Amino acid sequence: MHNTRILLDRRPVGEPVPEDFRIVEEPLAPLADGELRIRGQWLSLDPYMRGRMNEGKSYVKPVELGAVMCGEVVGEVAESRHPEFAVGDLVAGDLGWQSMPTSNGTGLRKLLPGIPPAAQLSVCGMPGVTAWCGLMLIGAPKAGETVVVSAAAGAVGSVVGQIAKLKGCRVVGIAGGADKCRHVIEDLGFDACIDYKAGRLREDLKAATPNGVDIYFDNVGGEILDTVLARMNPFSRLPVCGLISQYNASEPYGLRNFRSVLVNRIKIQGFIVFDMKEHHRQAVTELAGWLAEGKLKYRESIAEGLRAAPAAFIGLLRGANLGKQLVRL
Ligand SMILES: NC(=O)c1ccc[n+]([C@@H]2O[C@H](COP(=O)([O-])OP(=O)(O)OC[C@H]3O[C@@H](n4cnc5c(N)ncnc54)[C@H](OP(=O)(O)O)[C@@H]3O)[C@@H](O)[C@H]2O)c1
Numbered sequence: 379m380h381n382t383r384i385l386l387d388r389r390p391v392g393e394p395v396p397e398d399f400r401i402v403e404e405p406l407a408p409l410a411d412g413e414l415r416i417r418g419q420w421l422s423l424d425p426y427m428r429g430r431m432n433e434g435k436s437y438v439k440p441v442e443l444g445a446v447m448c449g450e451v452v453g454e455v456a457e458s459r460h461p462e463f464a465v466g467d468l469v470a471g472d473l474g475w476q477s478m479p480t481s482n483g484t485g486l487r488k489l490l491p492g493i494p495p496a497a498q499l500s501v502c503g504m505p506g507v508t509a510w511c512g513l514m515l516i517g518a519p520k521a522g523e524t525v526v527v528s529a530a531a532g533a534v535g536s537v538v539g540q541i542a543k544l545k546g547c548r549v550v551g552i553a554g555g556a557d558k559c560r561h562v563i564e565d566l567g568f569d570a571c572i573d574y575k576a577g578r579l580r581e582d583l584k585a586a587t588p589n590g591v592d593i594y595f596d597n598v599g600g601e602i603l604d605t606v607l608a609r610m611n612p613f614s615r616l617p618v619c620g621l622i623s624q625y626n627a628s629e630p631y632g633l634r635n636f637r638s639v640l641v642n643r644i645k646i647q648g649f650i651v652f653d654m655k656e657h658h659r660q661a662v663t664e665l666a667g668w669l670a671e672g673k674l675k676y677r678e679s680i681a682e683g684l685r686a687a688p689a690a691f692i693g694l695l696r697g698a699n700l701g702k703q704l705v706r707l
Pocket residue numbers: 424425426504505508529530531532533534535552553554555558597598602618619620621622623624649650651652694695696697698699700701702703
């Protein structure tokens with residue numbers, strides 16, 4: 379038996395390429411007391427991983443060169459010398475891009491019963507909780523308000539829009555391409571979705587938000603943020619969740635419509651989901667409830683096998699995914 383691991387071999391310049399990663403196979407060492415071994419089932423691929431590939435100061439340390447890429451894995455305990463985990467337990471944790479990780483149990487959680495394991499990495503996992511925290515705690519939606527969300531067909535954005543609909547808001551998504559926009563409206567139930575790649579973002583946004591924008595849940599930053607800023611209403615809220623349009627950029631985008639923040643007294647707040655731990659239980663409970671009631675839909679894009687992870691990750695940053703990007707291990 380071997381453990382396959384994917385290491386960060388080189389810091390990318392701009393868009394990552396497959397050569398930035400190195401795949402290694404290692405024989406499994408015997409477990410020490412207090413350790414357990416997990417047979418990985420699912421690896422979550424997330425945009426934040428791009429930031430971890432860079433050197434420099436951020437809200438967490440970068441992945442070291444030669445170290446295993448970071449990432450959350452769901453799997454089954456295959457072997458255990460740990461008192462709290464038994465063979466057969468389903469667990470999740472930040473175990474990295476590897477097929478048979480060994481853990482000392484730190485940061486490992488047992489999966490919740492009744493929710494599909496992969497969904498505990500998406501709609502009822504970190505992305506869903508991010509959507510809930512950013513929208514409910516910072517956006518604070520009220521029935522009748524207009525909510526706009528970017529990367530609307532993705533893991534976080536798809537949940538943001540559906541919660542906002544459940545709260546009685548008019549919901550407008552922004553996504554890349556006609557197929558994604560169709561999915562956002564027809565499958566997820568948004569009121570409208572704008573294809574930002576069609577080149578008419580300003581005009582289309584104006585048409586879709588006749589009463590202006592009360593909440594803009596920003597997943598992308600850059601030109602889309604700038605355009606939405608100009609449509610924000612007085613006392614609107616702007617949770618800054620992600621800036622994916624900037625992750626591969628060498629020059630940051632300079633906002634032109636920042637004046638709107640002052641004129642409209644917009645509340646802008648950046649947030650990182652792990653700072654909001656005291657709300658996670660409520661978020662997961664509500665998300666799981668809506669899921670069970672059929673009120674929350676989700677999609678998964680699945681890459682097959684750990685070796686497919688680098689290409690799937692590069693694809694995620696380009697928008698190749700619909701819904702949550704996973705790797706079946
Ligand atoms: N603050 C937090 O704690 C937290 C937690 C989780 C995620 N996030 C952030 O939330 C955002 C969404 O994450 P996710 O996991 O849900 O990913 P995702 O939306 O499932 O996938 C990323 C999507 O970003 C879109 N995209 C890529 N480049 C873009 C560009 N230049 N302009 C506009 N859209 C672009 C693509 O969709 P299109 O085809 O529509 O372009 C792509 O499918 C990311 O910025 C991520 O970093 C933050």
